[in-house]
Amino acid sequence: MNYFVKLAIIVAASILLGFAFNVFLLPHEVLTGGVTGVAMIFGLMTPVNTGFWIIILNIPIVILGWMKLGKEFIINSIISVAVTSVSMLYIPIVQITEDALLSSVWGGVLTGVGIGLIIRYYSSTGGFDVVGILLIKKWDIPLGGLIFALNSGVVVLSGFFFGWELALYTMLSIYITGIVIDRIHTRHVKLNLMVVTSHGEELRRALLENLVRGITVIDGQGAYSREEKKVLYTVITRYELEIIRNVLKEIDPDAFVSISQSMQVMGNFRKDD
Template sequence: MDDLARKHQNMAKISAAILYGICVSIALNFFWEEGGVYASGITGFAQFIHTVTGRFMPFTLSTSLMIFLLNVPLFIIAWFKIGHHFTIYTFIAVVFSSIMVQIMPLTQLTTNPIICAIFGGVINGFGTGTALKNDISTGGLDIIGIVLRKKTGRSVGTINIIFNVILVFAAGFIFGWEHALYSILSIFVNGKVIDMVYTRQQKMQVMIITDNPKVVIQMIQDEMRRGITIVHDVEGAYNREEKTMLFTVISRFEMHDLEAVMKKADDHAFVSITEAVKIMGHFYEAKIK
């Protein structure tokens, strides 16, 4: 059974890597290149190098080649700081995306830079978020973002935005501020879509009012590995019945698991879930391998 689950997980990761390669190649060759928009992260830096070498040097380094070469040192960081399996699947995602960017033909759907910025950001953000959701990375700032998130608690999408501001200002200074502003729009959209899809880093505070605290606590701890704070002798204002209040914090990714647990443990419990602005202290996150 474990072997079957592992094979299913591996296939999901490979599928996510392939999906990302398709998404980034469509975003780049259908929208960003045609609209004069720079992508986020290593892809944008690869575009920047391609443009600089093409304009100011006697040779041109292709975007697809630079996507791979710029990721090589980051593979080393991921191998030692994140995990071996994570790095292997990230390598697959980067190689496949480099190949897809090279072979995908440039297609002019529109030259409107705003449309190109928005749709390029949405498509690439979806591919990146799906990869991260399956515990793999698309390379580049994703790796840096994951490492820094462990230390700072900032979301991956937010870290992407911060890093990319520097790239956009460099591109704007050399090639023009109009397209730099469109690139900022695309990077912002890309980061927000990543956060919408990759929900594992988003924390939710859960309040549970229950008549069966022992069962609820046991099931949450067994199936979700979450710590719980217990408040005894809570009284309901309507029936004046004594109940128990439980507090815990989960990721948005775990909301479906919580719903399943509560249906089994206490289907009549009152559950309130709110977004946690900031978490201080220890919050368990499964280790990426």
């Protein structure tokens, strides 16, 4: 995808985050997780706007991300954090519903959509997103669940400052956010791919050129036609499925393809792509 298209998606998702914070979460003092949640606490307790606190608290984490995740990721993350902060300055804090539960649910959903899109297109909202991405490079686990675990500390803080009823609303919002993130950010989902084709060598070369995966090639034969076939087997991430579809459509649209979700992958499987 063109970089400017990705950047436009990151910017739009960041504005969506600012909208979710100011319209659904902050009016009921329902927090989001991690550094942003801490920034919300400071924003509610001090005259300094939450957007400014987000920038201040993210500075050390941005430095860590620059060292571990690369320049493009951090530039995208700085843009995302800046757009979120500016949008929170200009989007008014408006309570559109008096139901804190309803606001928690919708705030969690919109926050999850925003964060999921931002992370999917190689960026972050700073804070625990960066920490979570660094950790899933070591442990191949769902990012949303990891962020939920990291953010649970914010629930304790909100309980002390704003009461335990609001803390439970915060927990609900963070939990929903984690679920939505895992529906959008699906890199942790592994798929078994088996292709039976008459264009084995051509397809093998094309897959190796477009993927960073090893491929096992097996000789096969059609039981009815007795035609010689090649069976190509590999394991991919869900993100790579669209690449596979395009390659197959171009080289052998009549290939027999079986795709199933893998429960666990052991051995030499690249995780830092």
